[in-house]
Structure formats: C-alpha cells, structure tokens
Amino acid sequence: MATGRTHRPATRSRGIPEATVARLPLYxxxxxxxxxxxxxxxxxxxxxxxxGVNSAKLRKDFSYLGSYGTRGVGYDVEYLVYQISRELxxxxxxPVVIVGIxxxxxxxxxxxxxxxxxxxxxxxxDADPAMAGKPVAGIAVQHTDELEQIIQDNGVSIGVIAxxxxxxxxxxxxxxxxxxxxxxxxxxxxxxxxxxxxxRKVDLSIELxxxxxxxxxxxxxxxxxxxxxxxxxxxxxxxxPARAAAAATDRKGPDGDVPAVxxx
Amino acid sequence: MATGRTHRPATRSRGIPEATVARLPLYxxxxxxxxxxxxxxxxxxxxxxxxGVNSAKLRKDFSYLGSYGTRGVGYDVEYLVYQISRELxxxxxxPVVIVGIxxxxxxxxxxxxxxxxxxxxxxxxDADPAMAGKPVAGIAVQHTDELEQIIQDNGVSIGVIAxxxxxxxxxxxxxxxxxxxxxxxxxxxxxxxxxxxxxRKVDLSIELxxxxxxxxxxxxxxxxxxxxxxxxxxxxxxxxPARAAAAATDRKGPDGDVPAVxxx
DNA sequence: ATGTCTTTGTGAACGCGTGCACAAAGATGG
DNA sequence: CCATCTTTGTGCACGCGTTCACAAAGACAT
Numbered sequence: 001m002a003t004g005r006t007h008r009p010a011t012r013s014r015g016i017p018e019a020t021v022a023r024l025p026l027y028x029x030x031x032x033x034x035x036x037x038x039x040x041x042x043x044x045x046x047x048x049x050x051x052g053v054n055s056a057k058l059r060k061d062f063s064y065l066g067s068y069g070t071r072g073v074g075y076d077v078e079y080l081v082y083q084i085s086r087e088l089x090x091x092x093x094x095p096v097v098i099v100g101i102x103x104x105x106x107x108x109x110x111x112x113x114x115x116x117x118x119x120x121x122x123x124x125x126d127a128d129p130a131m132a133g134k135p136v137a138g139i140a141v142q143h144t145d146e147l148e149q150i151i152q153d154n155g156v157s158i159g160v161i162a163x164x165x166x167x168x169x170x171x172x173x174x175x176x177x178x179x180x181x182x183x184x185x186x187x188x189x190x191x192x193x194x195x196x197x198x199x200r201k202v203d204l205s206i207e208l209x210x211x212x213x214x215x216x217x218x219x220x221x222x223x224x225x226x227x228x229x230x231x232x233x234x235x236x237x238x239x240x241p242a243r244a245a246a247a248a249t250d251r252k253g254p255d256g257d258v259p260a261v262x263x264x
Numbered sequence: 265m266a267t268g269r270t271h272r273p274a275t276r277s278r279g280i281p282e283a284t285v286a287r288l289p290l291y292x293x294x295x296x297x298x299x300x301x302x303x304x305x306x307x308x309x310x311x312x313x314x315x316g317v318n319s320a321k322l323r324k325d326f327s328y329l330g331s332y333g334t335r336g337v338g339y340d341v342e343y344l345v346y347q348i349s350r351e352l353x354x355x356x357x358x359p360v361v362i363v364g365i366x367x368x369x370x371x372x373x374x375x376x377x378x379x380x381x382x383x384x385x386x387x388x389x390d391a392d393p394a395m396a397g398k399p400v401a402g403i404a405v406q407h408t409d410e411l412e413q414i415i416q417d418n419g420v421s422i423g424v425i426a427x428x429x430x431x432x433x434x435x436x437x438x439x440x441x442x443x444x445x446x447x448x449x450x451x452x453x454x455x456x457x458x459x460x461x462x463x464r465k466v467d468l469s470i471e472l473x474x475x476x477x478x479x480x481x482x483x484x485x486x487x488x489x490x491x492x493x494x495x496x497x498x499x500x501x502x503x504x505p506a507r508a509a510a511a512a513t514d515r516k517g518p519d520g521d522v523p524a525v526x527x528x
Numbered sequence: 529a530t531g532t533c534t535t536t537g538t539g540a541a542c543g544c545g546t547g548c549a550c551a552a553a554g555a556t557g558g
Numbered sequence: 559c560c561a562t563c564t565t566t567g568t569g570c571a572c573g574c575g576t577t578c579a580c581a582a583a584g585a586c587a588t
Contacts, residue, residue, distance in 0.1 A: 017544075017545070018544090018545095019544080019545060019546090020545095021474055021477050022470070022474055024473070024477075025467075025469070025470040025473040025474065026454075026470065028473075029452065030454075043564090043565065043566090044565075044566070044567095045565085050454070051454065052454035052456075054546075054547065056546080056547055056548070056549090056568095057545090057546065057547075059565090059566065059567060059568085060545095060546085060547090060567080060568075062566090062567090063566090063567055063568070067566085067567070069565080069566055069567080070553090070554070070555085070565085070566080071552075071553045071554045071555080071564075071565050071566045071567080072553075072554045072555045072556085072563075072564045072565050072566080073554080073555070073564080073565070073566090074564095074565070074566085075566090087477070088473050088476055088477045088480075089476040089477055089479060089480030089481075090473065090476060092480075094472075094476055094479070096472070102371075103367075103370055103371035103374045103375075104371040104375070106367055106371070107366075107367035107368040107370070107371040108468065110366075110367045111367075111368070111468055111469070113452055113467075113468055113469030114468070114469060114472065116469075117469055117472075117473060118476070119469075119472055119476075157479055157483075158472070158475055158476070158479060160472075181479065181482060182475040182476075182478060182479045183475075184471055184472060184475060188293065188377055190290075190294075190314070190315060190316035192316075196482070198475060198478045198479070200471050200474060200475055202466055202468070202471060203289075204372065204375055204377055204378070204466070205289070205375070205377030205378060205380075205381055205383075206286070206289040206290065207448055207464050207466060208358075208360070208378065208381075208383055208422070208424075208448060209288070209289040209292075209352050209354065209381065210285055210286055210289065210464060211422055211446040211447075211448060211462060211464055212352055212353040212354060212358055212382070212383075212422070212446075213285050213288070213351070213352045213353055214446060214462045215353060215358070215421055215422060215445065215446045215462070216352075216353030216356075217353075218445060218460070219421075281574070281575070282574090282575095283574080283575060283576090284575090307534090307535065307536090308535075308536070308537095309535085318576080318577070320576080320577060320578070320579090321575090321576065321577075323535090323536065323537065323538085324537080324538075324575095324576085324577090326536090326537085327536090327537055327538070331536085331537070333535080333536055333537080334535085334536080334583090334584070334585085335534075335535050335536045335537080335582075335583045335584045335585080336533075336534045336535050336536080336583075336584050336585045336586085337534080337535070337536090337584080337585065338534095338535070338536085339536090529588100530587105530588090531586105531587090531588085532585105532586085532587085532588100533584105533585085533586080533587100534583105534584090534585080534586095535582105535583090535584090535585100536581105536582085536583075536584090537580105537581095537582085537583095538579100538580090538581090538582100539578105539579095539580090539581100540577105540578090540579095541576105541577090541578080541579105542575105542576085542577080542578095543574105543575090543576080543577100544573105544574090544575085544576095545572105545573090545574085545575100546571105546572085546573085546574095547570105547571095547572090547573105548569105548570085548571085548572100549568100549569095549570090550567105550568090550569090551566105551567095551568090551569100552565105552566085552567085552568100553564100553565090553566075553567095554563105554564090554565090554566095555562100555563085555564075555565095556561100556562085556563075556564095557560105557561090557562085557563095558559100558560090558561085558562100
C-alpha cells in the first residue's frame with residue numbers, strides 16, 4: 001500500500017485470468033519484433049494478427065492489465081513491452097537450474113529463448129558422475145549431490161526437470177525441499193507437489209498423440225470409415241469376458257462411422 | 265491453437281471434447297503402467313489419482329468413449345488400454361519427419377516416447393549440407409532438398425518442426441504442400457496454415473514465462489508488496505508517449521527470439 | 529433370491545473463456 | 559469549436575469444461 005491511490009481496479013495483480021497470462025508471452029514476442037523494427041505504435045488488429053489471436057480477445061486481455069492504449073491510435077509498442085514484461089515478472093532475473101543433462105537437457109541449456117527473457121541458467125545438474133565437470137552450453141555440469149547447495153547459493157526458485165521418468169519425482173522432491181517453488185517438467189510423469197508449488201508440464205509424446213487423434217479423424221471423414229469400427233479387432237486383445245461382447249454388439253450397428261459417443 | 269482459422273464450427277464431427285482428447289494420453293500412460301504390473305482392473309478413483317485428475321472428470325471423459333466400465337468393480341485395464349489406443353489412432357503406425365536437427369531435433373529423435381506409442385521416425389531433415397548423411401539416433405540425416413520426396417515416399421502426414429524461428433514458416437509451407445496435415449511446432453513463431461491442417465505448438469520460453477508470473481505473484485504476496493508495486497516507479501507518467509524512452513533503456517540488446525537450434 | 533455394498537454413468541448447476549457489437553474516447557481536419 | 563473518423567474498452571450472451579451429487583447397475587454374501 002504505497003500511495004493512497006484509490007483502489008486500483010480489482011483487475012490488477014490478482015484478477016488476471018490464467019488464459020490471459022498464457023497469452024501475454026505471445027503478445028510480448030510479437031511486440032518485441034515490432035520494437036526491433038522501430039514501429040512506434042500498433043493497433044489491436046495488427047498486433048492480434050501478429051500474435052495469431054482474435055483482436056477482441058487481445059483487447060480484453062490488455063484491459064486486465066489496465067488502460068494502456070490510446071483510442072483512435074493504438075498501443076505504444078515500447079510502453080506495452082515494458083508493461084507486459086513487468087506483469088510477467090521478466091524485469092528481474094530468474095536463476096534456473098536444469099536437472100538431467102541428456103539430449104533434452106542439453107538442448108534446453110542451449111536454448112536461446114531462456115537467456116533472452118530474463119532467465120539465466122544458474123546450473124546444470126546430472127546424476128551421472130561421468131558428466132560432472134563436463135561443459136554443456138558453456139556451463140560445467142555439476143553432480144546431483146550438490147543440488148541443494150546450488151539452489152541455496154543462487155536463490156533458485158525455478159527448476160527444470162529433464163530426467164528420465166523414473167527419477168523425476170525424486171528430483172522434484174529434492175528441488176522443492178531445497179526451496180524451489182516452480183517446476184517445468186519434461187519427464188513423462190505426474191509429479192506430486194505440496195501446495196504452493198507450481199508445476200507445468202511439457203509432454204512431447206502427448207502432443208503427438210493428440211495430433212494423431214485429429215489425423216485419424218480427418219482420414220476417417222474422407223474415406224467414410226474411421227477407426228471407430230476397429231472394435232471388431234478385439235478378438236486378439238485380452239478383453240474382459242462379458243464386456244467385450246457387450247461393447248462389441250453395442251457398437252456393432254451399421255458400423256457407419258458412429259463414433260464412440262452415445263447420446264443418451 | 266496456433267493461427268489461421270483453426271476455428272472448427274464444431275461440425276459435431278465427433279462428440280469427444282477437445283479437453284478430453286488431451287487427457288486420453290494421460291490415462292493411457294497410467295493404464296500402461298498398471299498393465300505392466302499385471303493389474304487386472306482399476307477403479308476410476310485409483311486411475312484418476314495415478315493420472316493426476318479428478319475422478320468425476322475421468323468418468324465423464326470415459327463416458328464419451330462408451331460404457332467401458334463395470335459398476336461395483338471398475339475398468340478392465342487391458343481392455344481400456346486398447347480402447348483408448350484405438351480412439352487416439354495409435355493402433356496404426358504413424359511415420360513422422362523431424363525437420364531441424366539441432367540440439368532439440370536430436371533430442372526429439374532420441375526421445376523414446378515417440379517410438380513407444382505408434383510413432384516412427386521416418387526421416388530426419390536438416391538444411392545444413394554438412395549434416396547430411398550424419399547419423400543421429402541411428403538415422404542418417406537427409407537434406408532439405410529431399411523433403412518432398414521423403415514425405416511422399418513414406419506417406420508422412422505428421423511433421424515436427426525444430427528449426428530456428430526464421431525458417432519455421434517456410435518449412436511449414438513445404439511440409440503442407442507436400443501433404444503433411446498435422447504439425448508439431450517447437451519454433452517460437454506463429455505458423456500460418458491453410459484450413460484442414462492442425463498445428464500444435466510447444467514453446468519452452470512461454471512455459472517459463474508463465475511460471476515466472478506465478479512466482480512473482482507468490483513473492484509479492486509474501487512480502488506484502490509485489491510486482492504491482494513496480495508500477496509506482498512509473499506512476500509519474502500516465503501517458504504512453506513519454507514512457508517509451510524509459511522502457512527502451514531497460515531492454516538491452518536486440519536479441520529477440522533466438523531459435524532453439526542451429527544457425528539460420 | 530434377496531439384500532447390501534461398491535462403483536459407474538450422467539443430469540444439472542456453475543464458472544470461465546470467447547466473440548460480438550457498440551458506446552465512449554480521443555485524434556484529425558476544416 | 560464542431561464534425562468526422564478511428565480504435566479502444568467492455569457489457570452481454572453463448573458455449574465449453576468442470577464439479578457435484580445421486581440413481582442405476584452390477585458384484586457379492588447370505
């Protein structure tokens with residue numbers, strides 16, 4: 001409560017919808033590009049196109065941050081870059097540790113997108129003693145034993161897990177115990193964390209599976225036959241006695257392309 | 265999604281909600297683990313816990329697929345594994361090409377999660393002539409010139425883009441022109457694609473930025489003052505125009521979005 | 529068979545996010 | 559100073575997704 005400022009629109013700080021937060025980095029990227037081209041101002045329509053979203057949505061998103069635009073003109077690029085950066089907390093430097101320096105971990109360490117936006121790789125950690133001391137992306141890999149010390153010394157609050165699935169939870173526990181409160185998880189596992197700790201996961205195989213679903217659907221629509229009818233192939237699969245039969249008959253029908261969805 | 269008109273007027277193409285589709289891979293993973301432990305059946309409560317979701321949500325998700333459970337008992341693990349696999353289109357083999365074999369591309373090529381679920385890396389493609397022929401993950405890298413031929417010969421419909429941002433759109437266009445209809449994009453760029461083409465993006469830096477936002481919020485609550493307070497520093501200038509100068513100084517270097525891998 | 533007990537499947541209410549459409553705000557020109 | 563034109567900011571309606579709560583369905587014991 002610094003100034004006696006009348007209550008700022010409650011929309012401030014707390015009220016920003018999660019969906020909006022997720023888009024802010026997108027806007028920031030588009031704005032940065034404009035900034036580099038020395039574009040002074042931009043309209044919601046133009047910026048929305050650059051970010052790949054609807055202009056109304058963009059305006060509403062910005063409205064949660066405040067009234068930073070000028071009617072009849074648009075938004076001041078530099079000003080908006082600063083406001084969004086501040087809102088996202090990118091005006092400060094975030095030390096990050098990457099645990100698990102395999103192919104993915106190394107790729108992340110080399111990823112320019114990190115350093116370019118207020119994130120600094122404070123340390124690379126791996127459980128393999130043979131990796132210790134080995135330089136990756138210009139940084140010497142350290143052994144897991146030093147994990148706690150590293151986090152404390154650097155005041156790290158964000159950790160990236162790029163270990164095999166089997167080690168993820170254990171690493172996660174140690175990170176949290178050491179003080180990390182935000183985790184970006186690349187391991188294909190569900191992490192359990194105490195309240196107050198944020199976890200975001202990036203799952204490569206899941207993304208592909210989702211694409212496969214749509215791909216199959218597209219193929220099914222074209223040919224008039226989809227994968228739905230595959231229930232027949234159950235013969236070879238171990239299925240529950242009664243259930244297999246029941247489901248099969250249930251879905252039998254003209255087989256058309258009656259999806260596995262049954263309206264009541 | 266990504267960009268362009270991914271707006272699906274919901275042709276009621278399929279009754280399965282997008283949110284449900286996104287969770288199916290999660291259930292599948294948990295079920296596979298149970299299957300390996302030879303667990304015969306599982307209740308919605310147990311499975312939900314393993315997948316990290318609410319049990320009611322899980323039951324509703326499954327209800328879109330059909331009635332595959334047995335009241336009083338639960339779900340037959342093997343049967344459900346098959347049903348979900350089929351629904352996701354994983355009972356068939358999907359040839360995939362990875363374009364851009366830098367650190368990230370190599371990591372993806374080595375990622376076991378792909379091959380283990382019906383995805384087969386048909387080819388690795390890179391624009392650097394020096395990479396051609398070089399084996400990565402046991403597969404010889406091929407030059408971009410052969411992209412179209414590779415896609416046709418292998419009947420590839422899913423492409424993964426791991427190139428620098430600058431090359432992404434161009435690669436995307438070529439992939440689409442050659443017949444690819446689903447794209448997984450790792451480049452920090454908004455891709456524009458024609459209708460009928462699905463694009464999913466994985467943006468490492470965006471995920472970190474979202475974490476930073478929450479981290480800042482947490483820090484702000486603790487100290488009783490936080491990021492919002494930072495606004496005070498600028499409180500003197502309510503008008504955008506003057507703001508530009510101040511904001512510009514804090515942004516050092518043009519950096520922009522440096523791609524994950526390889527040079528342009 | 530019948531009753532009890534477990535777990536599913538789902539109707540209904542609720543909340544969030546999206547997109548439309550328009551009034552208000554400010555720039556611009558006469 | 560007034561008229562006109564551009565673009566923001568937002569009230570509102572709609573649809574999707576989540577969650578609750580419970581009846582129905584089946585297993586199991588007696």
